[in-house]
Amino acid sequence: MTNDFLKNKKFIFDRWASSYDWLLPSVFYQAVHKRLLEYVDLPERANILDLGCGTGRLLERLANEFPYLRATGLDLSSKMLQVARLSNRHHPRLIFIEGKAEALPFGDGQFEAVFNSISFLHYQEPKLVLQELARVLSPGGRFYLVDITTKKEKEPQTLSISHQGIKFYSPQQREILGAAAGLSCLHHYYLLGPVLLTVFAKP
Template sequence: MTTDLFSQKKTFFDRWAPNYDFLLTTIFYQSVHRRLLSYVSLPEGAKILDLGCGTGRLLERLASQFPDLTGIGLDLSPEMLRQAREKNQHHPRLIYCQGNAEALPFADGQFDAVFNTISFLHYPNPNQVFSEVSRVLNQQGQFYLADSTIGSVRSIPFSPGGIRFYSPQQREEFGQAVGLNCLGHYHLLGRVLLSIFSHS
């Protein structure tokens, strides 16, 4: 992905951010988050990462449900992150930083869990994202990937560079290529499918 396309995507989400939590889609996202949390199991004192965290709604829910976790939200958009920081009810347990999912600024094995919800479809190099997730996830950790699958449709020109949809089998193949095994697929809401991965 070129630097120019990264810049276009950042600008796209920066413009969306001020109204992001007031759109009808946010009700949908909140429903997805509630269903996702019913599948989440974390160790005591878990360290977690939310890729494409947006305005931080999922991390806020996780911090409320697991009061001893610490979490980092990463997003490409500075404006999304500004919104997340303003609404952060769990500082300093939760912090937010700008970054690229294809080159995560974190140490190997740093996290007990990585979450990616309704943003994987924006990544132009999904193999590289899986590789980075595998790297920063510890050996007992799990990767929770929740995103849309739309029948035979492969991509649509929604944002700069378009968005892409992947079948359960394609997700499994991404994982297998970097040593992540799929523990199962679970329907959350509509066509949103949760896939859970682990090193073991």
Template sequence: MTNNFHQQKENFFNLWAPYYDCLLTTGFYQAIHQRLLEYVELKENASVLDLGCGTGKLMSRLAAEFPTVRAIGLDLSPEMLREARVRNQYRKRLIFVSGRAESLSFADEQFDAVFCTMSFLHYPHPQQVFHQVSRVLAPCGRFYLVDGYRGENNFSSFIPWIGEMRLYNQQQREQLGTEAGFSAIAHYYLLPGILLTVFATRTEQS
């Protein structure tokens, strides 16, 4: 069932990839990224992972804002990755790889920051994602989770050609983080209905 779920998501995003950076979605994501960057702190020569990187827009913004950052973008869709590679203006610092957020193939404590922007709603096993992020994030690292938000009520939706999507409120995000060894240190509204939650590793909090 999980394989069918991932295949459905992959097929959908493969079809969407050539049109993903249309005017409407570009303006929407630009606004989110601009607000997100107001809360991002990265050290010199930081190593960054972007889950569900799509066409690489956020990574390009990070590379421009932080001239020494090196980032890896991970996505399920080969077509999204193809678009990202074609548009990559920072080839020495940004690379794009195929993979699933639930089973990351990176070393323990490899990254200083992990980003997940508007893709967490698609993941069928959110707790696995949190545990994987906790594993690959270095001590004193940050996990920046940006996704839709529908108040305190649970929200899930199923669209035949996209599959299931789920949104998580502040308490649910904090619980997912706690179970994976994180502390939620802040929540920020980036746009109406779009919430950023910043997580820190427990070693930093102790």
């Protein structure tokens, strides 16, 4: 993965940050998050990670639903994180830090759950991201992957947006990627149209 690729992604999301919660994606994410919460099962005092947290809306909803959880939001975009921090009503239970999914700045087994919503499609090295996720998950921990799926079974469906490529993975491809990182697939749930939740567990 090139540094130029990450810089381009960061630039795009930095530019979106100030208006992101007022654009169409916010309405879409609100609907997706509402459905996602129906399937979330967390220990009472869970420590969780939201990878690609953007402006922090999912963590805000999770913090409202689970009053004793502690959570970290990680994102590549400093501007997105700035918006998240300004609207953070649950500090210090929620914190937001800048970082890369491919090199998570956390210890082994630190989190009972990891969330990743409409973000996995951006990763150039999904195998590396999943290895890192598996590393920071505690035994028995859950990984909630929410993203647009595809019916193409043999390879991801790639959509080119200018020079930025995004990839959609079928349920079977998700299972294969998860298994390579040592994660077991528990269930698939369709949340909204082609948006699929896949729940993984770390043995």
